[in-house]
Amino acid sequence: MKLATWNVNSLAVRLPQLLDWLGQHQTDVVVLQETKLTDDKFPHEALKEAGYHAQWFGQKTYNGVALVSREPATDVARNIFGFEDEQARVIAATVNGVRVVGAYFPNGQAPDSDKFVYKMGWLTALRRWLADEMAQHPQLVLMGDFNIAPEDRDVYDPVAWAGQIHCTPEERAHFQALIAMGFVDAFRLFEQPPKSWSWWDYRNLAFRKNQGLRIDHILVSQALKPRVTACVIDKLPRKNERPSDHAPVVITLD
DNA sequence: ATGGCAGTGCTTCACTGA
Numbered sequence: 358m359k360l361a362t363w364n365v366n367s368l369a370v371r372l373p374q375l376l377d378w379l380g381q382h383q384t385d386v387v388v389l390q391e392t393k394l395t396d397d398k399f400p401h402e403a404l405k406e407a408g409y410h411a412q413w414f415g416q417k418t419y420n421g422v423a424l425v426s427r428e429p430a431t432d433v434a435r436n437i438f439g440f441e442d443e444q445a446r447v448i449a450a451t452v453n454g455v456r457v458v459g460a461y462f463p464n465g466q467a468p469d470s471d472k473f474v475y476k477m478g479w480l481t482a483l484r485r486w487l488a489d490e491m492a493q494h495p496q497l498v499l500m501g502d503f504n505i506a507p508e509d510r511d512v513y514d515p516v517a518w519a520g521q522i523h524c525t526p527e528e529r530a531h532f533q534a535l536i537a538m539g540f541v542d543a544f545r546l547f548e549q550p551p552k553s554w555s556w557w558d559y560r561n562l563a564f565r566k567n568q569g570l571r572i573d574h575i576l577v578s579q580a581l582k583p584r585v586t587a588c589v590i591d592k593l594p595r596k597n598e599r600p601s602d603h604a605p606v607v608i609t610l611d
Numbered sequence: 612a613t614g615g616c617a618g619t620g621c622t623t624c625a626c627t628g629a
Binding site: 417464472504523560 | 615618627628629
């Protein structure tokens with residue numbers, strides 16, 4: 358079983374690339390972030406023609422998430438239970454017996470901003486909710502755009518980024534708190550090329566110079582960990598014409 | 612220190628992203 362997460366930065370623009378990518382791989386589940394579509398505009402027909410079911414949760418202009426799967430998804434949940442949120446950031450469902458949580462974590466903008474305060478509150482609420490989800494569904498995978506670079510080795514220039522958004526001690530503490538509750542960073546279960554990133558700035562020829570961050574992650578529960586056989590970042594879509602600034606991260610389960 | 616690139620939606624520039 359293959360699952361993936363991809364921040365597409367507008368599904369309206371990236372739909373052809375998504376369909377191409379789904380056609381090239383045997384991906385069973387893909388969670389999308391930054392669809393930037395209201396629910397009435399979600400391209401479920403095109404995905405259906407490609408052989409995929411979809412669940413979606415969007416809004417105008419910003420955010421928006423979706424869960425695309427070969428097999429039907431059940432017990433669909435939107436956003437964090439018990440956390441009032443105007444922003445569409447989370448979609449969860451059960452597929453083939455695996456509880457899948459797809460999330461677009463808040464960016465945070467700057468450590469001294471209101472958006473950072475929102476990010477901290479969102480992260481606390483997420484963890485509280487995930488503890489319940491994990492108790493109910495031991496086979497749980499949390500994947501998405503975390504907007505957190507967990508360690509200095511996940512940053513192309515850790516000195517320049519020290520204390521900056523995605524790299525603050527507060528954000529990294531939240532990531533470690535997820536690890537402390539039993540989640541495992543699937544990417545680090547395997548030997549990986551140094552300077553592995555999932556996002557590269559559109560500016561400054563960052564992709565060509567491989568200047569990026571690893572901020573898109575796949576975390577698996579303890580019960581799921583023995584089933585993980587691979588986890589990779591697929592850089593190829595970042596080489597497309599008009600690419601997303603993020604690359605997909607893919608996990609393979611037995 | 613700044614902006615650089617991209618997407619959206621109307622304010623055809625401002626906002627957000629990371």
